[in-house]
Amino acid sequence: MSCHKINELFELLGPEWNKDAHLNLVEVLQKLAEEAGHKGDLSSLTDDTLIYHLKMKGEKSDAMIPGIEKDAEPDFKAALLKARGIK
Template structure:
């Protein structure tokens, strides 16, 4: 994991963990993994799962995932032309 990823995880984790101060770190990570629907071993939990889950944890169910909204096109034809590099 790169340093900026560690910083991002800590920055996102800190305010959420403060809401559950009675849990130790491993218990809190297990809770986050369960909320995210992760079924594997804790040691295989990726930082991407943690980051996206923490970013989306307090958002509405229908809210778009950060990073995907910037690429959204309302019109299929425009999306297709942009994907093929015909328009910018």
């Protein structure tokens, strides 16, 4: 895992953990995993799942995922033309 991901996860996790400060770290991670719909063991929870869940937690259900939004095209034709190098 890169330092960037660790820093990003700590930034996102801090405010969430403060909401439930009485919980220990594993309990907070378990709660977040359940909210994200993770069904497996906590050991199989990926850092990316946590990061995206924390980023999207307060957003509407149809909100675009951060990082994808910058590459989104308004329609299919524009996306095809961009993929072919035509703008």
